[in-house]
Amino acid sequence: MHFMRNLLSKDSLLNKTNHIYKEISFVSSTHDNVSSSLISVVARLSCSSNMLEGDTGCSLWPSSLFLSEFILSYPEIFSTKCCFELGSGVGLVGICLNYVGASKVILTDGDTSTLTNMKENMELNNVCIKLEDFEELKESKNKVECKYLSWEEASESDLRGYQPDIVLGADIVYDPVCVPHLVRVLSMLLRRDSKQGEVNRKSGDELEMDGPVAYIATVVRNAETFNCFAKAAADAKLSAINIGSSTAPSNFLPYMLSYDRSSVQLLKITLSS
Template sequence: MAAADEEQQLLHLKLAFLAREPPSCVLSLARKAGGGSVTPPVQNFILANCTGNNAWGDQKCTYVTTILKRIIAEAELSSDIVIDGLYEEFGQFMSSKSNNSSLNRTEKIYREISFLSPTDDNKLVSLVARLSCSTNMLEGDTGCSLWPSSLFLSEFILSYPKIFSKKCCFELGSGVGLVGVCLNYVGASKVILTDGDVSTLENMKANMEMNKLCVEKEGSQLLKENKNKVQCKYLSWEEASESVLSDCMPDLVLGADIIYDPVCVPHLIRVLSMLLRRGNNRGTNNVANKEEISNEFSSTATEAPVAYIATVIRNVETFNCFEKAAADANFSVVNITNSEAPSSLLPYMLSYDRSSVQLLKITLST
């Protein structure tokens, strides 16, 4: 293996660990970095760059213990040498785990999502988003989970920064807030993140603060002097009205995995209608952005706002319901998944299936 390739494989291994990828994915990358087995040099790398990283304190205990157990078992099975430091580290984490059994019941896990630079063969990290996420989405905490569509939409934003730079961006169903971190990174003039679940909203605010973003408070003047402009708002689609959205005049509306329930589709369409229709009353406020958008995409520039929705079609009937409701609302829905495909900025996240995500560009037909 060439030195450059080995360096890249080791970087991917470290980033997968920090992203809290499933142990099987981390083990696969460890094998790849070792040319087919978890060699002593790879084990030393894991000790120095992964398990020794104390960024998240004790919350990583159970995860690290599992990783070490899998790495040791793999090395023993393949008749490779297991370095003493690996056994010692495993013993320390097992001891820490037994002394504090409450660690096994934590509801959150901290993940570092590192986006790699598309211009340097995925060897340089351009952005790191630190997020508190749910450990178990099956217990109703779906808003605090990290979904493939959110990763895909984030890659899209970072791949086409000029579309979002200097724009007011409004996200529906923001979840853990990853898209908001990316929007701020590319220089959006304002980022409005919304969610209809109170606990999800609180977690989102905490994530913004963890990423050193200024979370706007009601009546605050701080945002006017701060380059990190993020606002987290409660928004129930069922209760949303013109008056509720009166202070929101976004250039761009975004959403990830928000087409999931046919019961919610009418409410989603109604909110989208209000947000996209508002742009038609803004006169020439957005004219200066037309050339920029036109240069980024080949499509015709428009003054009206645009919505970008990333979604995994898990139920065809639900998606068909959305398409019909969108057509009835006079929306133009264009699938740009292939024509405007984002760069692959998360190659180390083996659990992330990019091929399952569709990207829709939605505008209000004139």
């Protein structure tokens, strides 16, 4: 079994005084009742050494760990799907989406330094990154696109070409000022006139897909902010239900004792019919 540890390297890519390098290993348990397949995923990540200094985008958050476990627990939901993540941070979710065979992975963030760090993390994990200057990567099986996206400035024309099957986010409900912009972006990404999603599980299951869906993992640190998001989502005719208990993912991080899985809510968000 691998354990999370700080990685030291003389490589110039890893020479950052305010960052540490972690290795996150997702491992299957012999008592796993959710995922039927053996999982062995190792993610190497450059992370902020002190999130209190404002480098929150490069920090590793519990919701990102939870969402990654969810993806690895239910690979059939994400396999062959176009997946679009908001506020991708260090890129851990993207690495897991690539592992389960998503047809396309678009990772976005509104902070340029976070985006640069995210791209470096993709390189650390040998994930093929689509860059605008490299057209030959368009047909790559494992391509991942890292894109700058400001929620405040995003327009329908910016997002029209993506038409994702699944939208994801981890710990992106944190600032009431950003909530209206986040809800607007979610609404645009979930709105689609054609290309309905496929049913992944039996009828009536909470993981059934019928059109684009968003999975947002979040820790409710401030009830007022979360209620602000819930109201804004409802006003935008978005249905948001907490499926964290009924579809709890496997515990692929049994060694990470400081990781409190019970504090994370998993919201399934769709356009109301």
